[in-house]
Amino acid sequence: MELLTTNNIWMMLCAALVFFMHLGFSFLEIGLTRQKNTINILFKNFFIITMGLIMYCLIGFNLMYPGDFNIIGGGYLGFAGIGLDLAVAADLSYNQGYTYWTDFLFQGMFAATAGTIISGAVAERIKINSFMIIALVYVSIVYPIVGSWQWGSGFLSTLTDDVGFYDFAGSTLVHSVGGWGALVIIYILGARKGKFDINGKPQAIPGSNIPLSAAGVLILWLGWFGFNGGSVLSADPANTSLVLVTTCLAAAAGGLGAAFFSGLLYRNLDLTMFMNGVLGGLVAITAGADQMSPNEAIMIGVTGGIIVVLGVSLLDKAKLDDPVGAIPVHLFSGIWGTLAVGIFGASKGLDQFIVQLASVGIVGVFCVISTIAITLLVKSTVGLRVTEREEMEGLDIAEHGTGAYADFAMK
Amino acid sequence: MKKIEAVIRKAKFDEVIEALHEIEVNFFCYWDVTGRGNEKIGKVYRGISYSTKDIERTLLSIVVSDSFVEKSIKAIIDSGATGEIGDGKIFLYNCEEAYRIRTGETGPKSFN
Numbered sequence: 001m002e003l004l005t006t007n008n009i010w011m012m013l014c015a016a017l018v019f020f021m022h023l024g025f026s027f028l029e030i031g032l033t034r035q036k037n038t039i040n041i042l043f044k045n046f047f048i049i050t051m052g053l054i055m056y057c058l059i060g061f062n063l064m065y066p067g068d069f070n071i072i073g074g075g076y077l078g079f080a081g082i083g084l085d086l087a088v089a090a091d092l093s094y095n096q097g098y099t100y101w102t103d104f105l106f107q108g109m110f111a112a113t114a115g116t117i118i119s120g121a122v123a124e125r126i127k128i129n130s131f132m133i134i135a136l137v138y139v140s141i142v143y144p145i146v147g148s149w150q151w152g153s154g155f156l157s158t159l160t161d162d163v164g165f166y167d168f169a170g171s172t173l174v175h176s177v178g179g180w181g182a183l184v185i186i187y188i189l190g191a192r193k194g195k196f197d198i199n200g201k202p203q204a205i206p207g208s209n210i211p212l213s214a215a216g217v218l219i220l221w222l223g224w225f226g227f228n229g230g231s232v233l234s235a236d237p238a239n240t241s242l243v244l245v246t247t248c249l250a251a252a253a254g255g256l257g258a259a260f261f262s263g264l265l266y267r268n269l270d271l272t273m274f275m276n277g278v279l280g281g282l283v284a285i286t287a288g289a290d291q292m293s294p295n296e297a298i299m300i301g302v303t304g305g306i307i308v309v310l311g312v313s314l315l316d317k318a319k320l321d322d323p324v325g326a327i328p329v330h331l332f333s334g335i336w337g338t339l340a341v342g343i344f345g346a347s348k349g350l351d352q353f354i355v356q357l358a359s360v361g362i363v364g365v366f367c368v369i370s371t372i373a374i375t376l377l378v379k380s381t382v383g384l385r386v387t388e389r390e391e392m393e394g395l396d397i398a399e400h401g402t403g404a405y406a407d408f409a410m411k
Numbered sequence: 412m413k414k415i416e417a418v419i420r421k422a423k424f425d426e427v428i429e430a431l432h433e434i435e436v437n438f439f440c441y442w443d444v445t446g447r448g449n450e451k452i453g454k455v456y457r458g459i460s461y462s463t464k465d466i467e468r469t470l471l472s473i474v475v476s477d478s479f480v481e482k483s484i485k486a487i488i489d490s491g492a493t494g495e496i497g498d499g500k501i502f503l504y505n506c507e508e509a510y511r512i513r514t515g516e517t518g519p520k521s522f523n
Contacts, residue, residue, distance in 0.1 A: 204461045
């Protein structure tokens with residue numbers, strides 16, 4: 001009982017830290033976009049955390065942890081019914097690490113994160129109603145189904161007889177799931193007006209508030225103490241401490257890697273790349289945070305940071321517009337971190353690597369197909385983009401009837 | 412009475428103000444302006460190099476009596492020059508009349 005109390009306190013603290021990440025995402029996104037879209041971005045972030053929690057309570061939790069895969073057997077699809085289960089909650093032998101309530105809240109905070117990743121990438125041009133529909137479906141259905149394949153003891157967790165997929169805290173299951181969705185939607189949605197000139201050359205659209213973005217990144221880093229630390233699923237002293245060390249080292253290495261790599265590449269010390277690199281390191285270590293030695297964590301982090309810098313330039317070359325760098329950070333680094341479990345650490349090996357690669361592919365295909373279906377459906381019914389004039393005047397006025405700073409404009 | 416308008420470097424603002432105070436020119440307005448000129452500013456954001464022709468300067472607007480015109484202009488030129496392109500411009504205008512609102516005084520004594 002005492003052990004459960006200790007474990008449970010840690011898990012509730014971690015749930016709170018993951019909740020705090022939503023402030024980090026909000027700050028990061030506001031700062032890297034223009035003033036005229038601030039209310040719109042905050043509205044999306046509020047919608048995701050509020051809708052995400054409610055939908056996770058109603059259906060998401062029971063889709064992700066169905067117990068019995070009663071719809072498509074073999075670990076593909078199960079649903080344990082609508083709403084939380086008071087009878088299960090009353091039984092304190094539910095788990096040694098946490099109560100049923102804590103389990104729900106911690107996992108619910110995660111679910112909302114996947115939707116927030118999409119929000120940043122589609123900023124400054126998507127219709128708010130269309131975004132809300134897409135996010136609702138994505139957070140309530142797509143994310144929990146993918147999660148059930150691994151964390152709900154579905155087919156990915158036992159992909160081959162000997163080796164199962166390994167994703168400690170969600171490089172693939174959370175970050176790549178959000179990243180794949182973001183990639184598909186920005187492809188269908190198109191770039192912001194002015195991002196590419198008539199010859200297709202990428203243009204800079206500088207963010208409006210870099211200090212706010214910096215605060216956002218540091219808040220996200222703090223939130224990761226809970227994101228990875230809580231994914232131990234108990235307060236186990238050895239594991240939680242190691243996970244916090246690997247997490248922080250990877251973040252630091254990712255930031256330095258991105259800052260100096262972009263410095264060499266562009267002859268300029270770019271703070272936004274530094275910040276994205278920290279996040280790239282964090283996403284990369286997330287899949288194997290409990291498997292790695294400190295040195296391995298540094299290698300994974302620094303590679304994650306470099307991947308972010310290359311990813312930003314790759315998206316520019318591909319004429320894809322991701323204002324906040326969500327796809328390089330969450331998708332590209334997420335894939336790297338997932339594969340790294342087969343290259344470094346306690347479970348490295350060719351078999352593990354192949355399982356990791358196959359799982360990245362399976363999750364990718366599922367996310368891409370389902371996002372294409374939702375997005376095209378929304379596009380053909382309510383439409384996807386605001387008009388060109390609304391985009392130029394800003395989504396705050398066009399979609400929300402007021403600006404973020406009223407009579408005062410920062411200049 | 413003359414009105415002097417000077418477009419100066421933001422970085423030279425403190426020195427110019429101090430030089431004007433030294434010759435007892437203590438009343439003037441100033442504001443930040445954006446303009447165009449020969450200069451192009453190179454910038455880099457997230458790996459994309461771009462240049463902007465928007466140049467940021469400070470504009471001083473000073474009204475002085477005739478005997479102060481020459482030394483005011485000299486003070487601005489001496490304190491505001493770096494020798495590089497972009498040091499700015501000075502424009503001189505006739506000023507028809509000046510009034511002190513509190514007392515209704517006119518002419519140079521309204522601002523000295």
